[in-house]
Amino acid sequence: DGLVVFVGEKENYGNVIIIQGIDGIDIWYGNMVNTSIKLYDYVEKGQLLGEVKDNTLYLVYSKEDKFLNYQEYLN
Numbered sequence: 335d336g337l338v339v340f341v342g343e344k345e346n347y348g349n350v351i352i353i354q355g356i357d358g359i360d361i362w363y364g365n366m367v368n369t370s371i372k373l374y375d376y377v378e379k380g381q382l383l384g385e386v387k388d389n390t391l392y393l394v395y396s397k398e399d400k401f402l403n404y405q406e407y408l409n
Contacts, residue, residue, distance in 0.1 A: 338375045347392045351383055364392030
């Protein structure tokens with residue numbers, strides 16, 4: 335669950351949705367199309383964000399502008 339803090343283009347990631355989780359971790363969903371998500375929407379786990387272009391999803395975890403190792407975050 336979290337708050338949408340960015341919707342737009344990011345270099346090398348295409349159209350990106352960034353959701354700030356309640357734990358302070360930002361999760362980037364890149365290469366998105368056909369999305370109805372808007373800035374400052376609250377989204378819940380499992381909610382549909384949109385579709386992925388060319389079957390390629392870019393998923394990035396960051397905190398305080400530093401990228402995190404997804405394996406460490408998921409553990």
